[in-house]
Amino acid sequence: MQKPTESKTITIYDIAREAGVSPATVSRVLTNNANVSKAKKEKVQSLIEKYNFKPNALAKGLSDTQSKVIGIIAADVRNSYYAEVFIACENAAREQGYTVLLSNAFGNMEREMQHLDMMRQQRVDAMIQLGGSVDAVVSYPEYIGKVQQIMPAIPVVVTGKLDGTECYEVQIDFDKATDFLMEYLFGLGHERIALVGGRYNVLGTYSKRQRYEELLERHGISYREEYVVAGSYDYESGYIGMNQILALPDVPTAVITINDYVASGVVRSAVEHGYRIPQDISVVSYDNTQIAELLTPRLTSIDYDYENFGRMLVNTAIAASKGIQVPMHQKMSPRLVVRESSGPQQEASNERRSFRDKAWPASVEEHS
């Protein structure tokens, strides 16, 4: 298999010959980590310019066993959350002269394992896994095995955890996130608070719910099972979940959704049922993706400082690949972004609920 299009690829040998030096010298000016006489250096550099020579990264990677590539396995970049994290990682990587190999697993463990192998073959210096199997509350033995196979050669950093492995963990502090959300709602007078969306075998979702229960208890509010509706992470589950909740005799005054997509479904359901947001029901969510600003009303949501998150992930990955000491566990603090979808609990809401059926179709009030 020879390259078909190629005219003639230029190498350090070509440069060396024309400069009248040895290939090693060319390599030296390329890597810039050895002394070369000014004259030769300039000569070589001018030739590099002249031919717009770019050293073959494959050959380089082969010889110094550093590919300068970081592999990223994401659940699905069409989900804005992952897109944000990925972009942040890519930027951080580029700043350090690294390139990024991205693949999406679509929540499919088989796929993840294939990607793991593929990236190993590509000899990425490190891998970052965003969501997926590393988000499982109890890790899958099969996946653990796979990663353990990889780990001795390539460090893996994850946004979740992987029991029994030496993966580096860079997590978002979901407890703190939930604290922000709940304390904010409590402060507005809300007590009947629902939690919609997500699967409870997912780490982040699980801990959100745990914390939710804890905080209710701490505030002397009794936990109501019917206010907690699991589902998925998309519009649909928000819509369905909220329909279910609104069928309850005692409708909550605030809803926490597992992410912005779910929030969009919740909002639509509420509006269709004649509730105004935030006057009748407050909706708050996690992730603060672009969706949060596009919806009407704009969503109050938990922001993660994606830029920093990405940087942390990448720096950890790079450091680990070089054998530099890095903490195995790191946590990012989130912050609350308040927008229009939330507001004080209104006493009037009880009375309003009684004529919700005639109130349809809904009127959405803007306050910007």
Next chain:
Amino acid sequence: MQKPTESKTITIYDIAREAGVSPATVSRVLTNNANVSKAKKEKVQSLIEKYNFKPNALAKGLSDTQSKVIGIIAADVRNSYYAEVFIACENAAREQGYTVLLSNAFGNMEREMQHLDMMRQQRVDAMIQLGGSVDAVVSYPEYIGKVQQIMPAIPVVVTGKLDGTECYEVQIDFDKATDFLMEYLFGLGHERIALVGGRYNVLGTYSKRQRYEELLERHGISYREEYVVAGSYDYESGYIGMNQILALPDVPTAVITINDYVASGVVRSAVEHGYRIPQDISVVSYDNTQIAELLTPRLTSIDYDYENFGRMLVNTAIAASKGIQVPMHQKMSPRLVVRESSGPQQEASNERRSFRDKAWPASVEEHS
């Protein structure tokens, strides 16, 4: 620089030694393109299994000058349009045993050129550029030069064009898209149709506008400059653009937006001004991203069959990298997805506009 973490990477030599064959033979069973006796073949395969051996893609790429990596330069995957196209490309690539290197340029030509170089260094087999400089109505000479430097070695396929280069073009047929939108609106009785968002030095945007004017003329409707508001591709420009249009004495009955993000701004502006969508104003857009389904009302939008688009891009890239004959220009036909944001032009709309100020806040009607 030696690998720090590594215990001992296993190579074909290790396999060969243990199997009692030569490295060449191991290579033969790996590539599977030469005859090996069944016995040795099985012996080798079992060892590959045993050690979970994965051949070093760098070495492979070095020797056979095929990296099996495709580079993709996107404007910004946080934009759902690009995310969709990227995902489609990645899937198509994976199906063919290729891996995908992704980088985002953020509409910055400098960045694009850096990425071009970086990918060349990585010896990607081909590059796909999604948007950015290849979307310019008149290509930048600087960029042309850069790509021409690359092209002899690495084929480049683009979603736009690059004057004076041999780039492969896989485009969406925006003329057809605009036809669908306009004919649909005409069919509903709309004649006062606005066009909001986008920059007219961008290929797709430019051709949309051209076609828009042509179709108006063909239908004997006079073109009104004030109905065409340029801007950007985000929520903001939709909002601002629509505010501007709604200040006109003669408000349009339908608005075409350059994409779903712009549509979201248009919708909000309209609703804030007391217009109901679609009863008073229809809004239709291009791209049919997930945003289209999340907004209220759901957007009527032009869909591109992303899966096929991605496949076409990747197949073209791979074929080109192998020197296989492929057409230089290919076009994808879009289709119209009708949802709730558009409907028949209503005679009542004139009268409604007269009391729009007291109609605030808006009521949004659902019909699902």
Next chain:
DNA sequence: GTGAAAGCGCTAACAA
């Protein structure tokens, strides 16, 4: 069918 050997393009001792 199989092994020996050269080479892909670069880096990194080791000498000089």
Next chain:
DNA sequence: TTGTTAGCGCTTTCAC
């Protein structure tokens, strides 16, 4: 400071 040399791990003639 600089050149020579020996790999990095794989593929691929070329003999046998």
